[in-house]
Amino acid sequence: MSATQVTPNTTAADRSFNPRSLPFFVIHVLAVAGVVWQGWSWSGLGLAVALYYVRMFGVTGGYHRYFSHKSFKTSRFMQFVFALLATSSAQKGVIWWASHHRHHHKHSDQLGDIHSAKLDGFWWSHVGWILSDKYEETDDAKVKDLTKFPELMWLEKYYLVPPTVLGVGLFLAGGWWALVWGMFVSTTLLWHGTFTINSLTHVWGSTRYATTDNSRNNLILALITMGEGWHNNHHYYQRSVRQGFYWWEIDLTYYVLRAMSAVGLVWDLHRVPREVRDAHMTSPQTASAAVPDSGKPAAPAIATASVVAR
Ligand SMILES: [Zn+2]
């Protein structure tokens, strides 16, 4: 896009190069150069994929389903563990992440959305908004439930500590090979895997519910993102801990959270009421009702829903 073009939510200045985004590009270069230098390694790829999925759970179960949507409850200790795991993905602090994500839901694909592929283009929704200096600040008003915890505020300030500790640990344990595959390759893949939730899940897939945005359901994206590919379901009923609403909609994050609830690490998993989930089968117009983050259906026809889908 040329410097003179603007889109509904961005200006040319928003899209100009931000020096603070340089480390993002450096990690990409280190990933590619590191693999060339160290040589191809299937065990290295295995390490990268393992750390990808462990940390993707931090992104989906932590940043997204817990901190942004409070779709389940946990102890204060486990809350911090979720925060550490999420932050090890090098996507800033949980408070910054939740603040911007809540903003996205409020304005999704409308004027004001911070990363709308529909309004501002695929590149902007995927990575442009992160590289821009426009969204570096956090709107504390949106995250008062999180800013009251001093340990989360500490981690917000020192959000580079977890990924740095992980990188140093990998190097001490396995040398350059482990650092290249476990940190640089894995983190680069993890970034783009995560970013598909903001870009491709608003472009590619099917639409079950007539939400006010372009959100889609997509099995391939659900596998890459541990269940976040059921994004149309999610925009329809944000607070559900389960984003694959039906048994055939694979949702790895939900399965892990179910296992954690079985041993008491998390509890009060908020599920979509069955009538709300199935509304698209009986009455397409009720299935178009947007559901607020409180988890209370907005449409009167489904406001009394009580049977919870398992
Ligand atoms: Zn979305």
Ligand SMILES: [Zn+2]
């Ligand atoms: Zn969300």
